[in-house]
Amino acid sequence: MQIFTLIFLIALILTTLTQVWLSARHIRHVRIHQDRVPEEFASQISLADHKKAADYTCAKTRAGYLSILIHAGLLLAFTLGGGLNALSEFWANWLNDPLAHGMVLIFSTFFIMSVAEIPLSYYRTFVIEEQFGFNKMTRAMFFTDLIKQSALGLLLGAPLLFCVLWLMEKMGGSWWLYAWFAWIAFNLFVLAIFPTWIAPLFNKFTPLEDATLKTRIEQLMNKCGFKASGLFVMDGSRRSNHGNAYFTGFGKTKRIVFFDTLLARLNPAEIEAVLAHELGHFKHRHVIKRIVISFAMSLAFFWILGYLMEQSWFYAGLGVEVASVPSAAMALLLFFLVMPVFTFLLHPISSIYSRKHEFEADAYAARNASADDLIHALVKLYQDNAATLTPDPLHSAFYDSHPPASIRVAHLQSQEQA
Numbered sequence: 001m002q003i004f005t006l007i008f009l010i011a012l013i014l015t016t017l018t019q020v021w022l023s024a025r026h027i028r029h030v031r032i033h034q035d036r037v038p039e040e041f042a043s044q045i046s047l048a049d050h051k052k053a054a055d056y057t058c059a060k061t062r063a064g065y066l067s068i069l070i071h072a073g074l075l076l077a078f079t080l081g082g083g084l085n086a087l088s089e090f091w092a093n094w095l096n097d098p099l100a101h102g103m104v105l106i107f108s109t110f111f112i113m114s115v116a117e118i119p120l121s122y123y124r125t126f127v128i129e130e131q132f133g134f135n136k137m138t139r140a141m142f143f144t145d146l147i148k149q150s151a152l153g154l155l156l157g158a159p160l161l162f163c164v165l166w167l168m169e170k171m172g173g174s175w176w177l178y179a180w181f182a183w184i185a186f187n188l189f190v191l192a193i194f195p196t197w198i199a200p201l202f203n204k205f206t207p208l209e210d211a212t213l214k215t216r217i218e219q220l221m222n223k224c225g226f227k228a229s230g231l232f233v234m235d236g237s238r239r240s241n242h243g244n245a246y247f248t249g250f251g252k253t254k255r256i257v258f259f260d261t262l263l264a265r266l267n268p269a270e271i272e273a274v275l276a277h278e279l280g281h282f283k284h285r286h287v288i289k290r291i292v293i294s295f296a297m298s299l300a301f302f303w304i305l306g307y308l309m310e311q312s313w314f315y316a317g318l319g320v321e322v323a324s325v326p327s328a329a330m331a332l333l334l335f336f337l338v339m340p341v342f343t344f345l346l347h348p349i350s351s352i353y354s355r356k357h358e359f360e361a362d363a364y365a366a367r368n369a370s371a372d373d374l375i376h377a378l379v380k381l382y383q384d385n386a387a388t389l390t391p392d393p394l395h396s397a398f399y400d401s402h403p404p405a406s407i408r409v410a411h412l413q414s415q416e417q418a
Contacts, residue, residue: 004317005080008338015344016072022395023061023068029392030054038389038406044379045389056132056386063128067120074113075337080319084109088330102165102329103158109333118146132386134241141239148201160186168309168328176306180299187291195229195248195255203239205232205257213268217256220272224279224368228254237261242385245274247282265384270377273369280364286357293353305335347398354401359411366415375412378405 034054037045077083088105095101125142129135137145160182167178190198199205208214208231217231228247236243236259243262248255256275263271281287308314309331315321318334365374382389382405389405396404403411 002313002317004313005319008079008317008341011341012072012075015341016068018344019068020065022392022398023064026392026395027058027061029395030057030388030390033390040406040409041379041382041389044376045383049383049386050389052132053382053386053388054390056128057388057391059128059131060124063120063124067117070116070120074116075341078109078337079334082319084330084333085319085321088327098169098327098329099162099165102327102332103161105327105329106161106333107154107158109337114150129240134386135239136237136241137239145202152198152201156186156190164332165328168332173306176302180295180302183298183302184295187295199234199248204235206235207231208233208258210263213263213271216268216272217275220276220369221279224276224283226279226282228256230255232257233260233263234258235260243381245271245278247278261384262381265380266377269370269373270380273365273371273374274377276365276369277361277374279368280361281357283364284357284360286361289357301335301339305331308335351397351399351401355403358402358408362408362412363415366412371412371415375409378408378412 031054034051035047037047037050041050084105087108088101091101091104091108095104122142125135125137126139163182164179167175167182169175171178208217214231221228232255234257241261243259243265245256245258245262248257256278258271262274266274309328314334315330318338320330320334362371362374365371381387387405391400391404393404402408
């Protein structure tokens with residue numbers, strides 16, 4: 001057995017067992033605390049709603065077990081199981097051009113992985129979300145969305161993939177730097193067109209009509225020095241009862257979006273506080289900071305891939321016959337398939353950084369709106385979305401980009417008292 005094969009297997013086993021263990025911890029912790037509402041929420045959230053959140057959380061987490069096992073099984077099948085070799089040989093019988101062969105190989109691999117996830121996605125939507133009263137999607141809408149997502153992925157992904165593979169084949173040892181520039185250009189392009197071209201493919205966006213609320217929001221935006229191309233309401237209720245708000249785009253394409261479910265549940269002061277939180281992300285340049293970090297990490301990944309694609313042990317250790325498929329596409333595919341296995345334990349670092357941004361945005365909202373109103377809004381959202389108030393701390397550290405409810409509310413209360 002190759003040394004790298006052993007390293008890969010150990011990493012895969014450790015990652016899979018850690019994911020399962022974290023899920024088991026999470027379920028156990030939520031169940032232990034399901035019979036008592038935390039004291040700071042007892043006046044606003046009933047025991048029935050608290051138990052509903054516990055049941056919903058546990059149901060989603062149990063479904064995650066299957067997702068973990070499916071991913072691990074597919075990864076083994078594609079690598080050491082010979083799946084990528086078989087796919088490559090199959091397409092080689094039909095395509096002689098290396099670029100065409102590479103593109104079809106990558107797309108067919110991710111197509112198989114996506115198809116394998118459809119039953120679980122269907123179960124989450126039409127069993128779990130349905131059971132807890134959140135799902136509004138029809139089966140026709142579910143499959144229409146799948147078709148749209150696939151077509152959009154092909155339309156946007158094919159030119160990018162062609163460009164990267166061409167650079168890998170033609171630009172010599174510095175290809176990874178050129179590919180990185182292409183990746184940056186692609187991401188900025190998608191960010192620019194998302195609000196006006198991509199998002200409307202899946203939801204309807206209408207201008208905010210409530211004149212009183214609109215005036216209030218515009219006053220807050222002027223106070224915070226934020227300019228947007230418009231205030232919009234998204235028909236989130238077509239698919240789900242979950243609520244949210246966000247701003248998207250950059251430059252002249254920035255827009256603020258409210259889910260219709262959010263507007264129906266919160267009062268104007270609470271909506272203003274939620275928006276102030278989102279504007280806090282803008283004021284602290286969180287989006288830009290995350291984009292810069294993402295681009296820096298992608299540069300490191302491209303550089304590592306540039307090294308690995310020249311190493312025969314990288315292919316052989318993952319079950320690929322180098323002599324028959326020494327292609328750029330195979331190196332790219334292998335790298336992005338196995339990278340999550342080796343980076344999973346770094347998730348808490350990302351969560352810590354994200355939570356730091358959430359605390360900063362909350363503090364900004366407390367200064368420019370009302371911490372008390374934001375607390376009331378958050379509690380309503382926790383209740384309406386059946387979000388558990390008692391997550392397992394370690395599970396939360398790995399998976400949650402936002403602080404746990406009790407910690408976040410305590411932080412906001414300290415801001416109110418300051």
